[in-house]
Amino acid sequence: MNYFFNRLSLKVKLISLICLVFILSVIAQNIYIIHVVNDEYLNLSRQRTENIATIISTSDSIIETLQNPTANNLDFIQNYTEQARTFAQVDYIVIFNMQGIRYSHPNKDKIGQLIVGGDEQRALQGESYTSIAKGTLGDAIRAFSPIYNKQQQQIGAVLVGQTLQKINHLVARTSQPIWLSLIASLAIAILLASLLSRNIKKILYGLEPLEMAQLFEERDAIIRTVKEGIVVINREGCITQINNEARRILRIEGKKENIIGQQIADVIPNTRLYEVMMTGIAEYDCEQNINGVVILTNRTPLFVNDSLVGAIASFRDMTEVRSLAENLTGVNRYADALRSQSHEFNNKLHVIYGLAFNNNKQELIDYLEEIIGNKQAESNIISQAIKDPIVAGFLNSKFSRARELGVSLSFNVSGILAPIPDSQVTHSLVTIFGNLIDNGLDAVQFLDNKQIQVNLSINEEAFIFEVNDNGEGISEKDMQHIFKKGFSTKGDNRGIGLYLVVASIDELNGHIQLCDQINKKGTCFKVSLPLKQLYRGKNCHGRRTDC
Known part of the structure; x- marks a missing residue:
């Protein structure tokens, strides 16, 4: 039946x-x-x-x-x-x-x-x-x-x-018109039901209920199995669909049934999904920190028959993506550091070869002593305070890059930074240090007096990193936009460095600010990172080296 x-x-x-x-x-x-x-x-x-x-x-x-x-x-x-x-x-x-x-x-x-x-x-x-x-x-x-x-x-x-x-x-004579009206009404009801079913099928694109149920099950299976988190809201900002991947990525507790119908702002704060729906403007490839998780998200408004009915967000956990991106960024910066050091050593080798070929023994000895002494002094500044070999090696490489550009680079370090066990945190630090120091080098490379001062301070609570240069500085109108993705005063296809810096700092629960430069030219960036985030809960402080 x-x-x-x-x-x-x-x-x-x-x-x-x-x-x-x-x-x-x-x-x-x-x-x-x-x-x-x-x-x-x-x-x-x-x-x-x-x-x-x-x-x-x-x-x-x-x-x-x-x-x-x-x-x-x-x-x-x-x-x-x-x-x-x-x-x-x-x-x-x-x-x-x-x-x-x-x-x-x-x-x-x-x-x-x-x-x-x-x-x-x-x-x-x-x-x-x-x-x-x-x-x-x-x-x-x-x-x-x-x-x-x-x-x-x-x-x-x-x-x-x-x-x-x-x-x-x-009574029978009175009821006759009633029964006749029943028959006429039944005929009208059949006609209206036929028209209604035709209209409903038109709305449903000619699909029968079984076909609709099959499509719904297929859609539900697709949403469940995709490796992207998906969240859908309606015009009132209430969640109408959320898949398991979204709940896992965003670490949302509770059953799916308990989440459906709730306000998006109550379940997932700062999603901007409601704003996208209200403005009708889609946002693609945006990085965002939600509930301590960095995601790469696309947010688009939903239109049905040219009517705005809600919005949908699809996103991926940026842990792996950022790890790969930061690895690539780190590799590029490591390669750049090695290139600078290789270039510097090639030049020095040519000098050493010339002195040895001409049998200038004393000049060769003096030159080698000078090289060894300078290298030892530069290395001591970093290695005595920075015990993480990757971070220390990367910072030391910046001396070679500075000498290549003719820039006076100096480090002022207080406290001790223990080795960092998490390679992802190390890559984040490389991204932060590399971009800020490279921006300083770019800002002063065309000046006569090229100076960059880097101050590193490690205390019980935070790692504070400050980069000062004596360049032209940043105009007031540009200060509102320098951290936005794609904004740059250096030309097209730029504006990624400071954006990556801010993203890495956000992931480490730190903050960045422009220092006050009263009656002083140049730019100063100050970064503060909590130590407990650098060591991911390990009981390591700035003055310890046994983590």
Whole structure:
């Protein structure tokens, strides 16, 4: 049975359902109406027979003739009651004496006989009332009224009857238009159901319910299995869809059913999904930190038939992506550092070769001592304070790059930075140091007096990194945009460095600011990173080296 019903088309289902509901409701309504009409006819008949019985029982002519029941008077009574019956449109009017003998009846053969029905005794006792009883003409509503003479002595009674058969006939005639309206309404309902099903199928692109269910299951399976987090909101900013990957990436607790219907701002703060929906402007490839997780997200408004209905966000966990990107960035910076050192050493080797070839022994010794002494001094500055070999080696490489550009680079270090166990944190530091120092080198490379001062401070709580240069500085109008992705004053296809710096700092829960440069040219960036984030919960502080 269920299989047969499921195989029916949407049109047949709608027509069947609407017709069934309509027929049942109209039939019930008509039965109720017929019942009300029948009760109304009974009440009207009861009231009319009572009124007619009262009028006839108080008629002076009836009272006078009933006191003297001669043949002429009995004919008068019969003629009077028949005229009254025809005028009042009742089935019979019977006048009988105190012994229950009829003096009038529509059937003259019944005159002189005892009244039947068994409900006349109360009338002979002086009571006016109505009843339903079976007389000679069948079941009827019977109204009784006693007749009194001028001395207030009861001399008989009058019975006015309306058969139930006639009442039922009137009810049937009244219900005919109702049943005809039912048939007409049913035909209209079938037509409207057909039009409605056609319109619904048009809205549903001609799909049947089974096809829609299959599409829904396929869509749900796709959303569950994709490796991107997906979140959908409606016009009110409530979540209508969220897959397991999104909950896993964003570390959202609770069942999916408990999340659906909640405000996006309450579940996932700072998503900008609601803003994208309100503005109607899509945002692509945006990095964002949500609940401590860095994601790469695309946010687009949802339109259905050119109407804005919500917005959708798809995103990936940036841990692996950023790790790869930072590895590539680190490799590029390591390669650049090695290139600078290689270039510097090649130059020095050429000098050493020339001095050795010309047998300038003393000059060669002096030159080597100078090189070794400078290298040792530079290395001591970094290695005594920075115990992480990657960070220390990278910072030492910047001396070679500075000498290559003719820039005076100096480091001022206080405190001790222990080795960092997490390679991702190390790559983040390389990204931060490399971009800020390289920006300083770019800012001063065309000056006569090229100076960069780097201050490193490690205390119990934070690692503070400060880069000062004596370049042209940053204009006030550019200060609002320097950390935005793609913004650069150096030309097109730039503006990534400071954006990566801010992203790396955000991941480490640190902050960056432009230092005040009162009456001083150049630019100063100050970065503060909490040590507990650098060591990912390990009990390591700036003055320890045993982590």
